Amino acid sequence: MAAHTFYSSAPLTGRLRVPGDKSISHRALMFAGLAIGESRISGLLEGEDVLATAAAMRQLGAQIERLDDGTWLVNGAGLGSLVEPRTALDMGNSGTSTRLMMGLLASHAITATFVGDASLSGRPMNRVIEPLSQMGASFEASSGGTLPCMVRGAFPAVPITYRLPVASAQVKSAVLLAGLNTPGITTVIEPVATRDHTERMLTGFGAKLEIGEDSGERVISIHGEADLTAMDVTVPGDPSSAAFFLVAASIVPGSDLVIENVGLNPTRAGIVTVLKQMGADIEELNAREVGGEPVADLRVRHAPLTGIEVDPAIVPSMVDEFPVLFVAAAFAEGTTVCTGLEELRVKESDRISVMAAALTAAGARVEEQEDGLTIHGTGGEPLRGTSNARVKTHLDHRIAMSMAVAGLASKDGVEIDDTAPIATSFPTFMPMLKDAAK
Ligand code: S3P
Numbered sequence: 001m002a003a004h005t006f007y008s009s010a011p012l013t014g015r016l017r018v019p020g021d022k023s024i025s026h027r028a029l030m031f032a033g034l035a036i037g038e039s040r041i042s043g044l045l046e047g048e049d050v051l052a053t054a055a056a057m058r059q060l061g062a063q064i065e066r067l068d069d070g071t072w073l074v075n076g077a078g079l080g081s082l083v084e085p086r087t088a089l090d091m092g093n094s095g096t097s098t099r100l101m102m103g104l105l106a107s108h109a110i111t112a113t114f115v116g117d118a119s120l121s122g123r124p125m126n127r128v129i130e131p132l133s134q135m136g137a138s139f140e141a142s143s144g145g146t147l148p149c150m151v152r153g154a155f156p157a158v159p160i161t162y163r164l165p166v167a168s169a170q171v172k173s174a175v176l177l178a179g180l181n182t183p184g185i186t187t188v189i190e191p192v193a194t195r196d197h198t199e200r201m202l203t204g205f206g207a208k209l210e211i212g213e214d215s216g217e218r219v220i221s222i223h224g225e226a227d228l229t230a231m232d233v234t235v236p237g238d239p240s241s242a243a244f245f246l247v248a249a250s251i252v253p254g255s256d257l258v259i260e261n262v263g264l265n266p267t268r269a270g271i272v273t274v275l276k277q278m279g280a281d282i283e284e285l286n287a288r289e290v291g292g293e294p295v296a297d298l299r300v301r302h303a304p305l306t307g308i309e310v311d312p313a314i315v316p317s318m319v320d321e322f323p324v325l326f327v328a329a330a331f332a333e334g335t336t337v338c339t340g341l342e343e344l345r346v347k348e349s350d351r352i353s354v355m356a357a358a359l360t361a362a363g364a365r366v367e368e369q370e371d372g373l374t375i376h377g378t379g380g381e382p383l384r385g386t387s388n389a390r391v392k393t394h395l396d397h398r399i400a401m402s403m404a405v406a407g408l409a410s411k412d413g414v415e416i417d418d419t420a421p422i423a424t425s426f427p428t429f430m431p432m433l434k435d436a437a438k
Pocket of ligand 1: 023343
């Protein structure tokens with residue numbers, strides 16, 4: 001464990017470039033690993049979660065190599081030609097790697113065991129086990145539907161039509177990936193739209209998808225037994241990583257920071273909308289497209305924030321950004337009310353109760369509800385800081401980074417128990433923060 005205290009900061013200034021998008025990086029490695037031919041991936045996030053995906057794809061037969069200039073070369077195993085791994089697939093902390101790869105394996109005649117760290121081993125897998133079992137795969141999970149879990153894929157699997165009971169891009173993607181190697185057409189119905197990187201990128205790799213709408217619900221169909229063809233992917237910067245700097249610069253007086261190359265896919269950009277509603281000064285510069293995704297540079301300047309009621313309809317487009325939004329709210333004038341956050345309880349940690357405890361330890365006033373959090377802001381005054389308490393991060397990178405940001409505008413500093421989990425999604429967070437606050 002690497003404890004660290006984050007103290008009151010100088011203004012954040014200059015320009016920085018956050019690492020590649022985690023969701024897109026996972027998908028790039030997986031789809032390239034299934035395609036025929038050589039794909040080059042640039043801008044790949046080299047965080048532990050994505051490296052777990054790379055290692056697992058290698059175990060399944062893909063050839064994956066990192067060049068000295070940071071480009072990744074992938075020679076795919078070919079859809080339908082994955083090999084059975086000789087040892088367990090260690091997914092570390094990564095729910096996305098686990099759930100998407102369970103989907104991949106479900107329609108291959110392969111048996112594999114998934115294992116993970118203490119956080120991942122407590123997370124629910126029944127949400128993918130259920131639809132993938134309907135397609136013919138079988139699972140032996142630990143009690144409560146958790147890892148370690150053995151998967152026995154089915155070939156041929158059976159195409160299904162599946163209506164998502166929870167708004168989850170991971171579940172959607174697991175079913176679509178199983179559908180890739182399943183004869184016929186597999187359909188997912190999404191009552192609430194979630195991030196659409198799988199649909200965008202699979203189309204790029206040559207899969208045939210149809211995306212429509214029926215009574216306000218998104219309907220996504222994939223034609224099975226596709227041939228994926230190698231392609232080059234440029235991964236845009238991760239808006240979920242940029243969010244920590246958007247909030248940091250908003251709450252530290254005097255800040256004026258440009259965050260370059262931030263992915264702004266509408267299914268991901270909710271945090272920018274909500275921060276602007278609170279009065280944040282965020283300008284989108286140089287809007288362009290990178291790797292089939294909308295991207296811009298974001299200029300953010302310190303500004304007084306005001307508490308708001310966050311529309312629950314926006315939750316899926318910023319589901320990972322609530323911990324840092326709670327921090328922004330802790331410095332706002334007035335009260336911020338967040339509801340519709342049930343899914344936060346099953347992320348890398350229970351992000352409602354862990355953030356409630358962390359913010360309280362740092363001197364903020366919050367009230368926890370079953371599906372949300374109410375935060376009474378300081379009106380721009382610094383938080384007290386943790387003094388004798390230490391924030392427990394529960395192996396959750398986003399708790400660690402969010403509370404680091406809170407420390408930047410605190411009187412006594414915020415001590416977190418462990419910075420190590422930050423490496424799962426943003427290994428360069430600490431040096432970048434130091435650099436921006438020089
Ligand atoms: C992800 C989907 C989200 C998100 C996770 C990444 C993805 O999870 O929280 O960090 O890449 O598909 P859910 O699908 O469980 O909401």
